[in-house]
Each structure stands twice: as C-alpha cells, then as structure tokens.
Amino acid sequence: MPTYSYRCPDCSDFDLVRPMAEADAPARCPGCGRPSRRVFGAPALHSMDPRQRRAMDASERSADAPEVVSSVPGRARQAIPVTRDPRHARLPRP
Numbered sequence: 001m002p003t004y005s006y007r008c009p010d011c012s013d014f015d016l017v018r019p020m021a022e023a024d025a026p027a028r029c030p031g032c033g034r035p036s037r038r039v040f041g042a043p044a045l046h047s048m049d050p051r052q053r054r055a056m057d058a059s060e061r062s063a064d065a066p067e068v069v070s071s072v073p074g075r076a077r078q079a080i081p082v083t084r085d086p087r088h089a090r091l092p093r094p
C-alpha cells in the first residue's frame with residue numbers, strides 16, 4: 001500500500017499507509033484525533049538515477065536562466081587546411 005501525507009490543522013504533518021481507495025478521505029491525526037486533509041509533497045527523488053536527476057535539475061534551471069555557450073561542447077576541432085599552396089593565403093578574405 002502507498003504512503004500518503006496528511007496535515008493536521010493543530011499539530012503537524014504525518015504519513016499514513018492506506019489503500020488507494022481511501023487516500024482522499026480525511027484521516028484522524030495520531031496526536032489529537034482531528035480530521036486532517038491530505039497534502040501533496042515533492043515526489044521521492046532519492047531512488048532516481050543520479051544522472052537522470054542532474055539532467056532534470058539542469059533542464060529546470062535552464063527554464064529561466066539558460067546557459068550561454070560560445071562553442072559546441074566536446075573536443076575542440078582543429079582547422080584542416082584546404083590547400084598547401086602559399087599563394088592561396090594571399091587571396092582576399094571576405
């Protein structure tokens with residue numbers, strides 16, 4: 001059975017293991033017994049692959065602050081000369 005979180009208006013949050021059919025029903029607070037509403041928190045990311053989590057974090061950061069790059073990431077390429085004729089070096093360049 002899954003674990004659901006509930007918030008007591010007087011005490012604090014608590015978790016309950018309940019059947020899915022009863023997830024939205026108010027739960028009694030274990031401290032004071034008042035009916036408590038279900039709350040939704042962040043998903044359990046601790047079991048996610050760290051590489052996938054880093055990719056998701058980078059994607060989330062880039063939504064409002066994209067990284068600016070000046071070159072394609074990876075190995076820098078060296079310019080391969082098209083010709084070895086020294087007269088071509090004196091030709092006008094655009």
Ligand SMILES: [Zn+2]
Nearest residue numbers: 008011029032
């Ligand atoms: Zn309570």
